Amino acid sequence: MPKIVDHEERRKQIAEATWRVILRWGMKGATVRKIAQEAGVSLGALRHYFTTQDELLLFAMKLVKERAAQRIREVQMRDLCPKEMVIQILLEILPVDEQRMAEMEVWFAFVFHQKYRESESEELQVGFFPQIRSILSKLQQQDLLKKGLDLETEAEKLYAIIDGIAVHAMLESQRLLPERIERVLRHHLDSIFKAD
Amino acid sequence: MPKIVDHEERRKQIAEATWRVILRWGMKGATVRKIAQEAGVSLGALRHYFTTQDELLLFAMKLVKERAAQRIREVQMRDLCPKEMVIQILLEILPVDEQRMAEMEVWFAFVFHQKYRESESEELQVGFFPQIRSILSKLQQQDLLKKGLDLETEAEKLYAIIDGIAVHAMLESQRLLPERIERVLRHHLDSIFKAD
Numbered sequence: 133m134p135k136i137v138d139h140e141e142r143r144k145q146i147a148e149a150t151w152r153v154i155l156r157w158g159m160k161g162a163t164v165r166k167i168a169q170e171a172g173v174s175l176g177a178l179r180h181y182f183t184t185q186d187e188l189l190l191f192a193m194k195l196v197k198e199r200a201a202q203r204i205r206e207v208q209m210r211d212l213c214p215k216e217m218v219i220q221i222l223l224e225i226l227p228v229d230e231q232r233m234a235e236m237e238v239w240f241a242f243v244f245h246q247k248y249r250e251s252e253s254e255e256l257q258v259g260f261f262p263q264i265r266s267i268l269s270k271l272q273q274q275d276l277l278k279k280g281l282d283l284e285t286e287a288e289k290l291y292a293i294i295d296g297i298a299v300h301a302m303l304e305s306q307r308l309l310p311e312r313i314e315r316v317l318r319h320h321l322d323s324i325f326k327a328d
Numbered sequence: 329m330p331k332i333v334d335h336e337e338r339r340k341q342i343a344e345a346t347w348r349v350i351l352r353w354g355m356k357g358a359t360v361r362k363i364a365q366e367a368g369v370s371l372g373a374l375r376h377y378f379t380t381q382d383e384l385l386l387f388a389m390k391l392v393k394e395r396a397a398q399r400i401r402e403v404q405m406r407d408l409c410p411k412e413m414v415i416q417i418l419l420e421i422l423p424v425d426e427q428r429m430a431e432m433e434v435w436f437a438f439v440f441h442q443k444y445r446e447s448e449s450e451e452l453q454v455g456f457f458p459q460i461r462s463i464l465s466k467l468q469q470q471d472l473l474k475k476g477l478d479l480e481t482e483a484e485k486l487y488a489i490i491d492g493i494a495v496h497a498m499l500e501s502q503r504l505l506p507e508r509i510e511r512v513l514r515h516h517l518d519s520i521f522k523a524d
Contacts, residue, residue: 243499244440259500285515288493288508295495296488303439304455312484319481323519 146171146181147195154192155234159241164188186245193242193256196235200225214276215325218267222294222317227301228310236302264291268324277324286324293320342367342377343391350388351430355437360384382441389438389452392431396421410472411521414463418490418513423497424506432498460487464520473520482520489516 149171153162164185168178182188203224212220227233243258265287271277297316301308345367349358360381364374378384399420408416423429439454461483467473493512497504 240440244436247499259496261496261500261503282515285512288504288512289489289516292490292492292496292512293485293488294492296490296492297484299491299495300455300457300488303443304457307457308484316481316484316488319478320485 159237189242192238196238226313236298261291355433385438388434392434422509432494457487
């Protein structure tokens with residue numbers, strides 16, 4: 133199936149170029165023209181993936197989701213105790229390095245765009261409350277959490293902490309350094325997990 | 329000083345019109361033209377306050393800060409126990425009604441704009457970590473918080489919860505209703521305050 137292989141290869145090549153452009157110029161500076169140049173393809177070839185800035189944003193957001201999901205799968209393969217597993221998974225989506233900060237920037241730009249868009253473009257799920265609740269629910273079933281927790285409220289609180297930290301790390305990166313992010317996260321999980 | 333009175337009156341009139349327009353059309357639909365019409369003034373008269381969409385956003389953001397500060401001063405006049413005082417102050421800045429949701433929308437638009445702006449326009453302080461830390465510090469001095477709290481981490485966590493909830497309430501308003509917001513907030517403060 134040479135055609136499909138070509139398509140996948142081309143897609144990968146464009147995805148990587150898109151990512152390098154976002155890292156270098158930020159989401160705002162990531163134009164279709166710059167990406168074509170970086171990927172070494174014509175603007176015409178790029179139209180297969182996105183024709184407008186809106187479609188570019190959607191493409192970038194899908195990349196972010198894929199990248200994060202892949203990293204989370206890798207964490208899940210590791211031999212970690214449940215608490216450490218949760219911490220490492222959450223650190224994969226928090227902006228603790230340049231790559232993840234760029235992902236956060238795309239996420240923020242996308243969420244903002246999706247809220248105010250006028251056209252009926254493709255809708256993408258950006259919230260992850262159900263996933264957070266599901267993780268806490270499993271931990272409770274395994275009897276790893278403190279007794280008597282109000283799981284619904286705890287899930288809402290953990291979800292708020294994650295996105296609150298993410299927004300602050302992006303806007304106040306001088307104060308909220310990676311070690312500080314990890315400290316807050318560990319501190320909070322210690323408060324809901326049973327003592328080791 | 330008739331001129332100053334006129335200026336203040338006009339400013340108030342435009343501020344109120346700006347607010348009504350934002351409530352009705354959202355930040356994205358709030359154009360200089362619509363505000364002039366709503367305020368019953370000419371576009372020329374409005375130029376004294378803002379000439380561009382950027383300046384309008386700055387004006388709206390200042391309005392948000394003034395409105396919130398005024399409501400917080402009113403809460404501080406009330407006869408409340410310290411924990412209830414903190415809860416009521418925080419509820420003044422969280423999007424628990426239509427007015428505060430519109431304020432949040434302006435805040436979000438402004439923060440996003442300030443991060444990506446190209447021109448060197450006026451910078452406005454939008455974060456409030458020092459205020460949160462100061463509140464917790466005073467409560468600790470009054471011996472109202474649990475023993476042995478790591479104040480710096482607790483301040484970071486409370487700050488994240490507030491902005492995390494604010495962002496989620498704006499993006500997932502169907503799920504995160506006002507009662508739910510208040511429940512998470514009370515639940516968290518109960519976890520750091522000494523038992524009554």
